[in-house]
Amino acid sequence: MVAIKAALINRLLSHPENYDAYLIFGQDQGLVTERGAKLAQSLASKTNGPTEQIKILNDDLSTSPERLALDLKTISMFGERKILRLSAGKDLSLPGLESLLKEAPFEADLIIEAGDLKKTAKLRKIFENNKNTASIACYTDTTSALNELISEVFKKNNLTIDRATQNHLVSKLGADRALSRNEVEKLALYVQCPQQDQQEVSIADIDTILGDMSQITIEEIISATLLGAPQIALNQLRRALETGINSTPIFLSLMRQLHQLHKGALSVAGGQTIHAVAQAQRPPLYFERRDNFIKQLNFWKEDHLAKAMQKTQETMGQARARGNPALEASQLEALLLSLSNFAKQKRS
Numbered sequence: 097m098v099a100i101k102a103a104l105i106n107r108l109l110s111h112p113e114n115y116d117a118y119l120i121f122g123q124d125q126g127l128v129t130e131r132g133a134k135l136a137q138s139l140a141s142k143t144n145g146p147t148e149q150i151k152i153l154n155d156d157l158s159t160s161p162e163r164l165a166l167d168l169k170t171i172s173m174f175g176e177r178k179i180l181r182l183s184a185g186k187d188l189s190l191p192g193l194e195s196l197l198k199e200a201p202f203e204a205d206l207i208i209e210a211g212d213l214k215k216t217a218k219l220r221k222i223f224e225n226n227k228n229t230a231s232i233a234c235y236t237d238t239t240s241a242l243n244e245l246i247s248e249v250f251k252k253n254n255l256t257i258d259r260a261t262q263n264h265l266v267s268k269l270g271a272d273r274a275l276s277r278n279e280v281e282k283l284a285l286y287v288q289c290p291q292q293d294q295q296e297v298s299i300a301d302i303d304t305i306l307g308d309m310s311q312i313t314i315e316e317i318i319s320a321t322l323l324g325a326p327q328i329a330l331n332q333l334r335r336a337l338e339t340g341i342n343s344t345p346i347f348l349s350l351m352r353q354l355h356q357l358h359k360g361a362l363s364v365a366g367g368q369t370i371h372a373v374a375q376a377q378r379p380p381l382y383f384e385r386r387d388n389f390i391k392q393l394n395f396w397k398e399d400h401l402a403k404a405m406q407k408t409q410e411t412m413g414q415a416r417a418r419g420n421p422a423l424e425a426s427q428l429e430a431l432l433l434s435l436s437n438f439a440k441q442k443r444s
Contacts, residue, residue: 099224099231108230109134112142115230116200119223121210122234123402125409126274131234132209136179139205145176150204152182161192168202178204184211184219194222197229212406236355237273242266245273246280250297253284257297264299268306275348275412279306306345313341314349315385321432322353322392324440329432343424347412350432354408358401360393370394395442404435 098115100108109131112118120131140147150167157164164182172178213220223231237245246262257265265283269276283305287297313336320329336346360373368376370393374386381389396404411431415424 098227098229099233102233102235105131105232108232110138112138113230116202116226116228117197117206117208117223118230118232119208119210119219120232120234121213121220123212123405123409124234124236124273125211125413126276127234127237128209128211129413130273130277131232132181132207135207136181136205139179139207143176146174148172148175148178150178150180152180154182154184157182164206165192165196168196168204168206169199171203180204180206182206182208184208193219197222197226200228211410212402234273237269237276239266242269242276245277249277249280249284253288255284255287255295255297261297261299261302265297265302265306268302269348274416275344278416279344314346317346317432318349318353319388321350321436322357322396322439323388324395324436324438324443326433326436326440329436330429333429333432337425342421343415343428346428347408347415351405351408351412354401354405357389357392357396358398358405360389361396361398361401364393365398392439395439400438400442404438407431407434 112135118135120128120135122128136149140149152164152167164180167178167180208219208223210219215221220231223229243262243266246257246265250257265280269279283297283301286305287294287301313332317329317332317336320326320332333346337343356377360370360377363373363376364370370390373393374381374390377386377389408431411427415427418424
């Protein structure tokens with residue numbers, strides 16, 4: 097079984113060992129994609145000449161299941177070696193994968209990027225029960241991981257930031273690595289622009305780029321959504337969009353709240369009372385926020401929240417990939433309507 101430990105993941109991504117295939121999976125789809133790209137780059141650097149990178153979607157294999165075996169076994173026509181990056185989504189519909197992996201070594205390196213997989217998921221079991229394949233889990237960024245991301249981006253751009261200001265920045269970032277990286281890089285560009293021309297990041301800079309929003313309005317949107325009040329949620333969303341708030345911070349706030357509720361639901365499933373879980377939240381929840389958290393935990397269960405996080409991450413990724421603000425807002429509205437209607441049904 098080769099499930100790579102968290103402390104060893106970065107080293108493996110930079111200096112990959114001779115595994116026949118790699119599975120990268122988890123709730124944080126931005127981190128899954130980032131690690132897949134980094135691994136592909138490192139594998140390419142190991143060859144003596146150019147490499148051919150091929151991206152395959154799960155849907156491609158549904159219509160042509162033989163394609164993966166063909167690509168793995170044939171020599172590259174355009175490079176020294178091939179690197180296959182297969183986007184599997186929630187799971188991979190390829191019955192012959194386990195037997196195919198036993199036919200290694202191949203003429204190509206295989207990286208499979210998947211969604212959140214339980215330990216019982218067939219795809220995960222295939223990789224973790226094979227000593228010649230590596231399984232890499234991508235969990236939601238911790239404070240430590242976000243600090244490392246900030247340090248990486250700022251070091252590359254010769255920028256400095258003091259501890260208090262960095263803590264303020266971390267509080268603005270969310271549960272998706274790609275979105276967090278995009279926000280930090282956008283902040284770095286702003287600080288370095290000719291009008292600013294500075295090397296130290298300030299709280300004012302952060303609030304200008306990441307904090308130009310009514311946090312109260314966003315909290316109202318998320319609260320109404322998760323309490324099952326679709327009409328209020330959509331009205332607040334439209335008001336927010338009309339005042340210039342873009343969809344990204346709303347996506348991020350929704351992910352933070354879902355993640356916090358999911359952790360709380362796990363504690364409740366482990367035997368704690370909902371009130372005890374609410375009391376243990378850090379930073380502490382006060383007044384209406386605490387009451388809403390308790391109400392939400394009464395009908396949002398662990399499995400519901402896991403599915404909601406997956407759906408939110410997928411929608412965020414699709415919206416970000418298209419780069420169309422109007423379409424992004426439309427996708428966000430559909431997501432909030434779906435979640436709030438589900439909550440309304442569970443509440444009644």
